[in-house]
Amino acid sequence: MMRINDRQLQRLAKQMGLKTQELDAVEVLITGKEKDYVVKNPKVTLMEVQGQKVLQIIGDISEKDKEKLPFKEEDIELVMQQTGVEREEAIKALKEANGEPAEAIISIMKNHGPH
Numbered sequence: 001m002m003r004i005n006d007r008q009l010q011r012l013a014k015q016m017g018l019k020t021q022e023l024d025a026v027e028v029l030i031t032g033k034e035k036d037y038v039v040k041n042p043k044v045t046l047m048e049v050q051g052q053k054v055l056q057i058i059g060d061i062s063e064k065d066k067e068k069l070p071f072k073e074e075d076i077e078l079v080m081q082q083t084g085v086e087r088e089e090a091i092k093a094l095k096e097a098n099g100e101p102a103e104a105i106i107s108i109m110k111n112h113g114p115h
Contacts, residue, residue, distance in 0.1 A: 019048040028057055036064045071099035083108040 013020055023046055028039040042059035069076075071094050079090040082105045090104065097103035 013047075017049065021046045023055075028059070032066075035066060038062050038064065069094075071101075075099065075101045075104075079104045079108070083112070085112070 010020065023044040025042045025044045028042045028044065030037040030039075039057055039059040039061050042057050044058075045056040047054045047056065069091065075094060076087060076090050078101050079085070079093060080087060083090070083093075085093075085108055089108070093104035093108050094101065097107060
């Protein structure tokens with residue numbers, strides 16, 4: 001079996017019109033619908049082929065289940081937009097307001113004032 005070293009691979013990729021670039025990443029977080037994925041010690045390569053960008057990520061991957069929230073994503077975004085708070089604070093306010101966005105917004109504005 002023939003082995004190709006990195007230099008030969010880069011030359012071959014360049015001939016095929018493939019541009020590659022190593023990205024200096026410390027950690028990669030992929031936010032999914034059901035789970036989040038964290039890649040520690042990543043080696044990230046950005047490749048561009050015919051105008052399309054592709055990321056190749058190699059590293060130590062761990063999965064984290066998402067907390068199931070009793071209210072909709074739209075409600076979280078609404079509270080964030082109306083009050084200017086971060087996601088965590090909007091979720092906390094919605095939990096305290098039993099999932100009612102209007103009550104959560106009023107509560108945050110009482111505590112912080114209009115943003």
